[in-house]
Amino acid sequence: MTDRSLQPMSAIEVHGMTRSAFILRGALGAGALYGAGAAGPFVRRAFAQEGGDAEILNFALMLQYLEEEFYSQALGLGLAGDVKNLATAFRGHEQAHIDALTTAVTGAGATPVKKPTFEFPIEDQGSFVTLGMTLEDTGVMAFNGAGPMLTTDEALAGAGMIVQVEARHAAALRLAAMEEPAPNAFEETIEMKDVLEAVEPFIKT
Amino acid sequence: MEHSQSEAGAAGAGAMQRLARDDSSRKRFLKMAGTTAAAGAFAALLAACGEGDEEKAEVDDAAPSTAQAGDFKILNYALMLEYLESDFYEKVVSSGMLSGAALEMAKTFGEHENEHVETLETAVKEGGEKPVARPRTKFPLEGEEQILGLAAQVENLGAAAYLGAAGLIQSDDVLGTALSIHSIEARHAAALNIATGKEPVPFGDTGLAVPAEMDAVLEMVKPFIAS
Numbered sequence: 518m519t520d521r522s523l524q525p526m527s528a529i530e531v532h533g534m535t536r537s538a539f540i541l542r543g544a545l546g547a548g549a550l551y552g553a554g555a556a557g558p559f560v561r562r563a564f565a566q567e568g569g570d571a572e573i574l575n576f577a578l579m580l581q582y583l584e585e586e587f588y589s590q591a592l593g594l595g596l597a598g599d600v601k602n603l604a605t606a607f608r609g610h611e612q613a614h615i616d617a618l619t620t621a622v623t624g625a626g627a628t629p630v631k632k633p634t635f636e637f638p639i640e641d642q643g644s645f646v647t648l649g650m651t652l653e654d655t656g657v658m659a660f661n662g663a664g665p666m667l668t669t670d671e672a673l674a675g676a677g678m679i680v681q682v683e684a685r686h687a688a689a690l691r692l693a694a695m696e697e698p699a700p701n702a703f704e705e706t707i708e709m710k711d712v713l714e715a716v717e718p719f720i721k722t
Numbered sequence: 723m724e725h726s727q728s729e730a731g732a733a734g735a736g737a738m739q740r741l742a743r744d745d746s747s748r749k750r751f752l753k754m755a756g757t758t759a760a761a762g763a764f765a766a767l768l769a770a771c772g773e774g775d776e777e778k779a780e781v782d783d784a785a786p787s788t789a790q791a792g793d794f795k796i797l798n799y800a801l802m803l804e805y806l807e808s809d810f811y812e813k814v815v816s817s818g819m820l821s822g823a824a825l826e827m828a829k830t831f832g833e834h835e836n837e838h839v840e841t842l843e844t845a846v847k848e849g850g851e852k853p854v855a856r857p858r859t860k861f862p863l864e865g866e867e868q869i870l871g872l873a874a875q876v877e878n879l880g881a882a883a884y885l886g887a888a889g890l891i892q893s894d895d896v897l898g899t900a901l902s903i904h905s906i907e908a909r910h911a912a913a914l915n916i917a918t919g920k921e922p923v924p925f926g927d928t929g930l931a932v933p934a935e936m937d938a939v940l941e942m943v944k945p946f947i948a949s
Binding site: 606607610612617665670673674677678679681684687689692697698702706 | 897909911912923928932
């Protein structure tokens with residue numbers, strides 16, 4: 518369930534649901550077909566931590582690994598012009614988030630989650646923009662969902678500084694895809710477990 | 723970018739904390755502040771928003787789910803900012819100075835701000851508190867380019883304000899609401915930055931957004947409050 522499952526779904530408009538939420542729900546639905554065991558080893562590993570802020574920060578770190586690698590792979594596709602500039606800048610932001618979160622996880626007394634290897638179904642500028650929009654929208658919804666669960670002011674402040682940048686990434690990529698930069702007046706949220714299951718198809722090891 | 727130091731990655735959480743207190747955001751946003759404050763109306767706003775009242779609860783492991791006393795001040799502060807944004811877009815749309823995609827964007831963003839106003843008013847009222855009085859506003863509108871630039875300033879300030887206030891919120895419910903608005907303001911800001919030829923993420927290499935504190939934000943919006 519990689520590229521073949523994403524492309525047709527991205528073309529379907531569903532009333533009252535954002536496209537990214539729909540794609541995510543589709544991925545979740547496919548996962549559910551295989552039962553709970555479909556949550557791969559990476560999901561289980563990411564949740565093997567002590568819980569609390571460390572677990573949430575590690576979850577955030579995994580998403581930033583995924584996004585950084587996504588932009589790195591995209592830049593190998595021969596992007597051009599404004600889209601290439603966006604990908605280059607955004608990759609740098611994701612790396613800064615990785616560095617900050619790695620230190621934060623360590624500071625919380627936990628071990629930073631190891632970077633998995635990723636594979637993304639992107640082959641050109643168009644598929645990069647479409648999937649990038651979905652990944653960034655998902656990242657924003659994931660951070661917003663996890664935010665209130667953080668217990669320390671430092672973790673919340675850091676997560677806030679990151680999620681605002683993710684929201685700006687999402688808006689820019691949406692504009693590049695000729696979509697509304699802010700499709701709703703309020704951001705939806707997604708639970709960590711659902712996010713991890715949804716991104717599992719992009720994780721090779 | 724003025725704020726382009728890249729120590730964040732190296733110092734992690736410590737750097738995040740320092741950035742949270744960094745006042746370079748004030749310097750940046752103060753550029754937009756003029757000198758035509760309407761002292762009377764503004765003083766009333768300050769009182770309603772509890773400016774200068776720095777009460778912050780001790781870190782509480784069991785965060786309450788419902789709004790606490792201090793949360794209403796923040797809700798009213800956010801409501802005041804949303805009133806400003808809502809009025810701004812209303813005046814922009816009715817000015818007739820925008821057309822095409824810029825007009826559509828102003829209409830859509832204005833609708834979002836109206837929804838934020840409704841939600842925040844309801845949140846304040848449901849807690850048995852009184853919503854801040856809707857301020858009378860004034861904005862210099864001179865044409866599409868200037869308007870989009872002003873819109874970008876207003877939205878970037880709004881996003882910074884929500885980010886600065888988030889850490890002061892005690893209840894999970896209010897925090898969830900604030901976060902769900904914060905990232906929308908950020909999306910607006912990014913779109914308007916792009917529309918005006920600026921970087922969608924104007925924080926240099928840090929990759930981290932810069933918050934603005936309540937007293938600084940209130941000072942910056944003074945020029946938009948009519949007497």
